[in-house]
Amino acid sequence: MRVLLIEDEPLLAEQVADGLRDQGMAVDVAADGLDGLHKAVTNPYDVVVLDRDLPRLHGDQVCTALAAADGTARVLMLTAAGEAADRVAGLTLGADDYLPKPFVFAELVLRIRALARRATNAPRVLRRAGLTFDTARRAVTRDGRTVPLTTKELAVLEILMSADGAVVSSEALLDRAWDEHADPFTATVRVTVARLRRKLGDPPLIETVVGSGYRL
Numbered sequence: 001m002r003v004l005l006i007e008d009e010p011l012l013a014e015q016v017a018d019g020l021r022d023q024g025m026a027v028d029v030a031a032d033g034l035d036g037l038h039k040a041v042t043n044p045y046d047v048v049v050l051d052r053d054l055p056r057l058h059g060d061q062v063c064t065a066l067a068a069a070d071g072t073a074r075v076l077m078l079t080a081a082g083e084a085a086d087r088v089a090g091l092t093l094g095a096d097d098y099l100p101k102p103f104v105f106a107e108l109v110l111r112i113r114a115l116a117r118r119a120t121n122a123p124r125v126l127r128r129a130g131l132t133f134d135t136a137r138r139a140v141t142r143d144g145r146t147v148p149l150t151t152k153e154l155a156v157l158e159i160l161m162s163a164d165g166a167v168v169s170s171e172a173l174l175d176r177a178w179d180e181h182a183d184p185f186t187a188t189v190r191v192t193v194a195r196l197r198r199k200l201g202d203p204p205l206i207e208t209v210v211g212s213g214y215r216l
Contacts, residue, residue, distance in 0.1 A: 001116050001155065002026045002176050004045045006036030006062065007078070008054050016049070016108070023109050024138060024151035026179045033057030037065055044175050045073040046116040049108075052079040052090065060093055067094025074115035078103065110136070126161040128216060129205050133161055142200060152177060153196045156189075160206065160216040169213035 003025050007013040010031070017027045028043065030036035033054035040048050040062070048066065052059035063075055074096040079086070082100025090098045096118070097111055113136060117124065126133040130143045138154055140147045149157065155177040160168055170189045174182055182188060193214055197206045207215045 001046045001113070001158070002028075002044065002179070003112060004028050004030065004036065004040055004043070004048045004073070006030045006033065006040075006048065006054065006059070007051045008032060009051075016105075019105055020109070020112070022151065024154045025112070026155065026177055028180045031055075033059060033062045037062045039180070040066055040073060041069055041071070043180065046176075047112050048073050048075045049078050049112065050075055050095070052077060052081055052086075060090075063090070063093045063095050074118060076108075076111060076115060078108070126158065128161050128164070131157075131161065131200070131205065131216075133158060145201075147199055147201075149196065149199060152192055153199065156192055156196055157216075160214060163216070165215065167209050167212045167215045172213070 003020055005013060005017055005027055007016065007029070008031050013029050013031065017029050020027045028039055030039050034056040036054070037057060050059050050062060054062070059077065059079065063077065066073065066075055075094065076097045076099060077090045077095045078099050078101065080101045087098045096115055099108060099111060124134065124136050126135065132141045135158060140149055140154070140157065156173055159173060159176050173189050174184060178188065193206060197204055200206070205216055209215055
């Protein structure tokens with residue numbers, strides 16, 4: 001899952017981004033509305049976490065622009081404006097969810113995951129080729145055996161399982177499972193897939209399609 005956090009409070013942005021990364025999400029951060037809107041329309045995000053009171057371009061304008069762009073990213077407003085009228089206004093602008101500050105981090109994570117599933121119509125539990133992946137608990141089993149995976153391996157596996165047998169290119173994996181700082185010329189994807197293939201065990205489940213990508 002790839003998330004864009006648009007938040008102008010540096011400490012809060014850092015804490016939230018680090019926490020979401022610990023949950024296996026790829027997170028980019030923008031400190032103002034203009035930069036946030038630019039990133040949102042040029043990168044394939046699943047969820048945009050948006051503050052309202054932003055410099056350079058107000059969060060309401062960002063939300064309206066994203067709704068008009070008719071993209072696939074879901075918008076979660078995360079803001080100190082928590083009155084009922086504020087929530088109604090935010091949802092009317094096109095936000096998909098609204099969480100007032102202060103907030104409980106575990107609730108933020110659950111709301112982001114729920115929005116991402118809604119965007120892709122993905123079920124909470126993925127099943128394929130003897131694998132079961134509970135995306136909420138971040139737990140994977142193969143034929144009943146628990147498979148311990150790192151957060152990045154979980155992210156790659158979720159993308160491959162959600163593809164339902166289709167080939168996923170290395171570029172698509174890099175876009176969805178890593179943030180904007182990932183170097184596209186490294187072997188990061190190949191190494192991660194190799195580790196994941198080894199941990200899932202035999203017979204191998206992940207097929208390398210030469211010149212195209214990977215398929216589960």
